[in-house]
Amino acid sequence: MTVLMLDDVTLRVAGRTLLEGATFNLEPGRKLGLIGRNGAGKSTLLKAIAGEFETDGGRIRFAARARMGYVRQEAPGGDATLIETVLAADTERTALLAELDSAPAERAADIHERLEAIGADAAPARAATVLAGLGFDEAAQNRASREFSGGWRMRVALAQVLFLEPDVLLLDEPTNHLDLEAALWLEGWLNRFSGAVLLVSHDRFLLDRAVDGILHLDQRKLTFYAGNFTTFTRVRAERQAQTLAQNARVAAQRAHMQSFVDRFRAKATKARQAQSRLKALEKLPPIEAIVEDHVTRFEFPDPGELPPPIVTMSKATVGYDGKPVLRDITLRLDQEDRVALLGANGNGKSTFAKLLAGRMEPMAGEVRLNQKLRVGYFAQHQAEELDLRGTPLSHMQDALPTATETQCRSQLARFGLDQDKATTVVASLSGGEKARLLLSLTTREAPHLLILDEPTNHLDIDAREALVRALAEFNGAVILITHDPHLVELAADRLWLVADGAVTPFEGDIDEYRAWLAERARGPKAEAAPTRRDDRRQAAEARMAAAPRRARLAQVEKALEKLQAEARTLADALANPKLYESNNFDLINRATQRQAVVAKEIGALEEEWLELSE
Structure with missing residues (x-):
């Protein structure tokens, strides 16, 4: 099943082709990021899908009865209250209510019947519920949209879409007017949204966490990549490397064949082979052009140094x-x-x-x-x-x-x-x-x-x-x-x-x-929110808890140092030939036994030292 279909679509603006022969299908529940350079035509494509821009070729179709929601870059403003702004998103309900004021009796009956069918009476309560879920209390819902900042107005635009419960959601740079908190909220909302999404964004964080596919608009073509933005960058780099390698192989083969043709075309004995090579040359695949992206570079001037603090x-x-x-x-x-x-x-x-x-x-x-x-x-x-x-x-x-x-x-x-x-x-x-x-x-x-x-x-x-x-x-x-x-x-x-x-x-x-x-x-x-004072307090508590272990660690280190010194003394003594010349076997036995005990004690202390250190 498909909710949105593009079939061989071409878009032009002021004589410039932005998109040529684009074809893709959007399935229910699929979330795609639409990316490309500034001016590539992403917003124009969304407008064309929304019916606000005429295509120059091809068709754009929605599934039967599929509802579309479109959130533009510009957040809603004006004197209408938030609740009125959200209710106005249901254009059928708004139009019927406006017509009802002057409709004749027969038409009024039909309007009432249709309003009842679409649940018009319950719409204000539903809109209020949606706005409350986005952080607007009752007082805020009755304030004019223009009184709110861009980030909050963008939430109102999203509330309009939620109120409509669309099957296909078009989002054009939704985080441009959101603060970090709202952007994180939007990510969570998109992950919970059950409909299909086509999202235009330059926000790598959002494209990594809220989409499962990438549509790349580049050189007037749409290319699909499965996965998030990080996957897209890796796969695209791999494809470009493969194309370059293929181009190198084809170019070398072409050069070899052309060299043969140039050398032997005029010779009667080789003319037939030369003609054969020419035909083979024509059958070689074309070298695929790779338009190298211009590397964008910014540079801040060096300010020189000032003594701290500034x-x-x-x-x-x-x-x-x-x-x-x-x-x-x-x-x-x-x-x-x-x-x-x-x-x-x-x-x-x-x-x-x-x-x-x-x-x-x-x-x-x-x-x-x-x-x-x-x-x-x-x-x-x-x-x-x-x-x-x-x-x-x-x-x-x-x-x-x-x-x-x-x-x-x-x-x-x-x-x-x-x-x-x-x-x-x-x-x-x-x-x-x-x-x-x-x-x-x-x-x-x-x-x-x-x-x-x-x-x-x-x-x-x-x-x-x-x-x-x-x-x-x-x-x-x-x-x-x-x-x-x-x-x-x-x-x-x-x-x-x-x-x-x-x-x-x-x-x-x-x-x-x-x-x-x-x-x-x-x-x-x-x-x-944790503060530096909290960190210092927690660190002090941790130090107090660790104090007995640190004290024991110091004792172990001193004992090890003493035993290792004794082990070196015993080793030196047992290595001295004069000890054996004295024929003092009792001393030799005691030294040997003590050496074994010291080695065992050192091993035990070293294990304890490792445990305490961890």
């Missing part, structure tokens, strides 16, 4: 309009620190970042920045402030008025904006290219402290890996706010939890944080 906070409190958001922050930041901020949207991560960047003043306490500190602050909302009529080059020239054009182009080139892209109007840049422009502008003055608030939104997988490599080579401090666990694992060596009005170190890795979140979600009695 930032200190002592009982700092920060907030808005006299209302504290974070209290009593006492932290220190050195130039070699790489910190990822954890915590749900709305807990104050961006507020803390602005305090670090010097864009907010503390309401109480003290924040001290090194006088020579340069801070680079990247935030996705800055994309809205770009001049759509300008170019990356004009933006850089405005930001660096004393720099030459060559210097401005060089800074843009650090983030892959080459000669052509540097002079392309911003309105024509992709989301990933705008993110590269923002990174280039953020780092133009070689900052010592780099604050990155959701830097991977709209970046494709290759660009994300380039960012990881660049951060590894960067000689400054980094503060990361990201929903990408892969980036956290590879780029951060410290985690700070922003929650309950405080900023505290989290002593663990991203997997331990995931486990803590799951434990907390199970009930109010879940343990608080």
Whole structure:
């Protein structure tokens, strides 16, 4: 059985072919990740499947009575309440209710009958249940969508889909507006979802844990790979290696045959063999072209070194309009620190970042920045402030008025904006290219402290890996706010939890944080996040418990040292010829017996020493 079928589909945009002759089937319950470079046509393909974009050839069909849910990159907003937004997803119910107000009596009866059949009366209660499951209480459900952050609005979009209970779910970069907690929640939800999924994402973590197949859109072709993203990268590399080896064999065979033809074609005695080789040459398989992917590379300028610390906070409190958001922050930041901020949207991560960047003043306490500190602050909302009529080059020239054009182009080139892209109007840049422009502008003055608030939104997988490599080579401090666990694992060596009005170190890795979140979600009695103080207490308790064993270990080591010295003395004595010249057999016997006892005691103590050491 198949719920979605693509048959020889071709897609073109502005005369450019994005997809050519694509065919694949999606079975019930199957979850596929759709991947490819920025601009390859992934979102366009989803729109075509959803019926929002016309194909240039082929057919897209759904199974009879199959219901489709489509979650776009843009989260819902507006003045409608959350409950109204979710209910509006049922377009049939909405249309019938709207028609009912002015329908004649006969038509009104039909409408009432249909509303009863689709369970329209129970719909509000069902929508409220769905929203509650996603973390929205009754008060929140009656607030306007525009009052919520992008991450929470994305949950509303997912609530619409849950409410519809689709057979096929289309997701376009769903984690772009989610915090790390919500992204982890989405992974769990997808694993529980019983329908089929086609997921466009550049999130390696999600593609490794929530899909069972990969559709790779590359060079206008769709190629299917069974397994998750890690399996895809391995299998694709193996296929490319096989293709290269096959190409080498065919090329060598062609060269050998062509050499024979060129040498003997003019000779009558060899003409027939030459013609035969020509025919064989024509039958050889064509050499398959491999378009080598351009290696994406980012490079942060070297800031130079500052004496530590570069930032200190002592009982700092920060907030808005006299209302504290974070209290009593006492932290220190050195130039070699790489910190990822954890915590749900709305807990104050961006507020803390602005305090670090010097864009907010503390309401109480003290924040001290090194006088020579340069801070680079990247935030996705800055994309809205770009001049759509300008170019990356004009933006850089405005930001660096004393720099030459060559210097401005060089800074843009650090983030892959080459000669052509540097002079392309911003309105024509992709989301990933705008993110590269923002990174280039953020780092133009070689900052010592780099604050990155959701830097991977709209970046494709290759660009994300380039960012990881660049951060590894960067000689400054980094503060990361990201929903990408892969980036956290590879780029951060410290985690700070922003929650309950405080900023505290989290002593663990991203997997331990995931486990803590799951434990907390199970009930109010879940343990608080472990802190450095907790670790010190646990370490002290462990030391106290181990104290008797350590004392015995010291005793064993002293006894061993004494016995080993005696064993060496006995061995020297028994090896001396003068002992045997004295004919003192009683002394020889006692020494030999004592040597055996000492060896036995040493063996027993060595076993005990090994056990105590473990």
